[in-house]
Amino acid sequence: MPNSQVQKNTILEVKELNAWFGDFHAVKNINLKVEQNDILALIGPSGCGKSTFIRTINRLHEEVPGARVTGEVRLLGQDIYKMDPVKIRRQVGMVFQKPNPFPGLSIFENVAVGLKLSGIQRKSILTEIVEKSLKQAALWNEVKDKLNEPGTSLSGGQQQRLCIARALAVTPPILLMDEPTSALDPISTARIEDLLQDLKKYVTIVIVTHNMQQASRVSTKTAFFLSGELIEFGDTSQVFTKPNKQKTEEYITGRFG
Amino acid sequence: MIRRGDLNFSDKIFYWVLKSLAFGIIGLLVVLFILLLKMSWPIFSKIGLSFYFLNEWNPVTEEFGAMAFIYGTIATALLALVLSLPISLGSALLVTELANLHVRRVLGFLIEMLAAIPSIVYGLWGLFVVVPFLRTDVQPFLGDYLGFLPLFKGPPIGVGLMAGGIVLAIMITPTIATICREIFLTIPKVYKEGALALGATRWEMIQLSVIRSSLSGILGASILGLARALGETMAVTMVIGNRAQISSSLFSPAQTMASLLANEYAEASSEIHMASLTAIGFGLLLVSLIVNSLARIIIWRVGRIYRRSK
Numbered sequence: 208m209p210n211s212q213v214q215k216n217t218i219l220e221v222k223e224l225n226a227w228f229g230d231f232h233a234v235k236n237i238n239l240k241v242e243q244n245d246i247l248a249l250i251g252p253s254g255c256g257k258s259t260f261i262r263t264i265n266r267l268h269e270e271v272p273g274a275r276v277t278g279e280v281r282l283l284g285q286d287i288y289k290m291d292p293v294k295i296r297r298q299v300g301m302v303f304q305k306p307n308p309f310p311g312l313s314i315f316e317n318v319a320v321g322l323k324l325s326g327i328q329r330k331s332i333l334t335e336i337v338e339k340s341l342k343q344a345a346l347w348n349e350v351k352d353k354l355n356e357p358g359t360s361l362s363g364g365q366q367q368r369l370c371i372a373r374a375l376a377v378t379p380p381i382l383l384m385d386e387p388t389s390a391l392d393p394i395s396t397a398r399i400e401d402l403l404q405d406l407k408k409y410v411t412i413v414i415v416t417h418n419m420q421q422a423s424r425v426s427t428k429t430a431f432f433l434s435g436e437l438i439e440f441g442d443t444s445q446v447f448t449k450p451n452k453q454k455t456e457e458y459i460t461g462r463f464g
Numbered sequence: 465m466i467r468r469g470d471l472n473f474s475d476k477i478f479y480w481v482l483k484s485l486a487f488g489i490i491g492l493l494v495v496l497f498i499l500l501l502k503m504s505w506p507i508f509s510k511i512g513l514s515f516y517f518l519n520e521w522n523p524v525t526e527e528f529g530a531m532a533f534i535y536g537t538i539a540t541a542l543l544a545l546v547l548s549l550p551i552s553l554g555s556a557l558l559v560t561e562l563a564n565l566h567v568r569r570v571l572g573f574l575i576e577m578l579a580a581i582p583s584i585v586y587g588l589w590g591l592f593v594v595v596p597f598l599r600t601d602v603q604p605f606l607g608d609y610l611g612f613l614p615l616f617k618g619p620p621i622g623v624g625l626m627a628g629g630i631v632l633a634i635m636i637t638p639t640i641a642t643i644c645r646e647i648f649l650t651i652p653k654v655y656k657e658g659a660l661a662l663g664a665t666r667w668e669m670i671q672l673s674v675i676r677s678s679l680s681g682i683l684g685a686s687i688l689g690l691a692r693a694l695g696e697t698m699a700v701t702m703v704i705g706n707r708a709q710i711s712s713s714l715f716s717p718a719q720t721m722a723s724l725l726a727n728e729y730a731e732a733s734s735e736i737h738m739a740s741l742t743a744i745g746f747g748l749l750l751v752s753l754i755v756n757s758l759a760r761i762i763i764w765r766v767g768r769i770y771r772r773s774k
């Protein structure tokens with residue numbers, strides 16, 4: 208329905224994006240748009256460039272020695288490759304495949320890290336935002352009595368929600384998630400999938416997943432990558448029910464990947 | 465694991481030879497212990513363990529106590545550690561986190577080369593470069609501006625605790641820097657990227673994910689460096705001033721346990737003098753063993769934590 212789309216704000220716009228590792232062309236000429244409150248799922252076989260692509264959105268790709276990017280990534284209209292990467296990363300949340308709470312930091316400190324990096328020191332403000340973020344990440348009830356214990360003392364699923372809270376604390380307009388549940392058990396995975404539906408209200412999400420059921424359950428848009436190319440991009444219901452490209456159909460029906 | 469039954473005859477011989485060599489090393493250490501203890505017996509039977517707490521060293525009147533040398537040893541080693549730690553950490557961070565591939569290789573190589581320079585060469589460099597520079601520039605400057613501190617009192621002689629500490633600092637830097645580099649390399653990338661993704665600058669990332677998670681490893685590396693500094697002999701002997709005294713000033717000449725042995729062992733005048741020197745050697749061996757084991761245990765435990773978390 209084009210009319211309802213017009214009113215939405217574009218959060219992320221990618222134009223002719225290419226990414227390399229040295230001479231290896233890992234991501235080829237990507238164009239796509241993500242609108243506010245969308246959940247975009249990136250699917251495709253292992254090694255097709257999903258992680259590489261998502262890491263160009265917060266300029267983490269260029270931290271790999273020899274890595275290179277061309278093209279445009281616009282976040283809220285600003286061309287991020289013309290800005291300071293540190294500033295960009297403060298506006299983009301990221302959750303990794305393996306939960307990575309900082310060793311040696313308490314649960315509270317882990318959530319507060321991003322705020323402290325952006326210069327917020329006042330204890331009262333930190334306390335308030337930490338609580339809010341932990342509630343958003345559906346972790347508050349489990350940890351409210353042990354905020355001073357190390358973040359690494361939590362279970363894997365809890366650690367991952369802690370990392371989500373950490374990313375949300377700085378209220379980023381966009382949250383990137385690279386296979387956030389692939390290291391977790393089915394119950395923790397289900398909790399995080401539920402959580403995503405709540406988070407949609409606050410933040411636009413780009414999620415990499417190799418699990419097609421997950422993509423169809425949680426996302427509103429789907430992008431199918433193959434060998435570094437974006438083969439198909441559209442509403443999730445359309446991509447999964449009437450894909451336009453034969454490759455997409457073969458992949459979602461499990462004929463390869 | 466290789467089961468012994470699987471080995472044929474020549475392999476069996478080989479196995480036993482290696483095994484006895486390995487145990488021979490331990491046996492050697494035990495024999496060394498017993499021998500040192502036996503040779504130092506005259507002084508222990510005379511004044512007991514108070515030998516290590518007396519500040520007195522007079523071969524003529526045959527009054528012996530090791531306190532001044534213990535002090536000199538600890539003071540130079542600690543000074544060396546204080547000076548070396550920032551350099552070592554800085555270069556390890558540069559090599560692992562900051563520099564490009566080319567600089568990494570060259571710098572890593574150069575630091576390891578420092579470990580290959582013979583001790584006597586450090587001594588000569590200390591004597592002909594460090595000591596004159598301390599005497600004419602550094603110590604007068606420190607005396608003028610910080611002379612009110614007990615650390616920087618007295619005439620600028622050049623030789624002494626400060627020169628010993630500086631030479632030792634350079635000598636232990638490869639040890640500490642190399643171990644720190646290994647520890648930093650074991651930190652999983654996902655912690656570093658986690659910090660960067662939150663908008664940490666490189667320095668903030670280093671504080672958050674690198675330093676914080678390697679604190680006990682850095683401690684282990686420091687203790688190992690300390691152990692090396694405690695036992696170092698030749699270079700220190702040449703710049704320490706060789707005087708048995710306890711002074712709070714870094715400018716004053718002093719003596720370490722190892723350099724005392726190097727100086728006096730050949731010309732020990734009496735049995736009790738010889739026994740006293742041996743007792744100092746015994747103490748040095750004991751301290752080195754303890755300090756080294758401590759460092760190894762800490763480093764080993766750090767490695768184990770990361771191996772498990774991977």
Ligand SMILES: Nc1ncnc2c1ncn2[C@@H]1O[C@H](COP(=O)(O)OP(=O)(O)O)[C@@H](O)[C@H]1O
Pocket residue numbers: 228231233251252253254255256257258259260271
């Ligand atoms: N650090 C790297 N150096 C060189 N090539 C890499 C690196 N990381 C990934 N690649 C290559 O880039 C391609 C895309 O990888 P990636 O984006 O991780 O795929 P995905 O996340 O879809 O599984 C793969 O062929 C992979 O081998």
Ligand SMILES: [Mg+2]
Pocket residue numbers: 257258259385
């Ligand atoms: Mg991936």
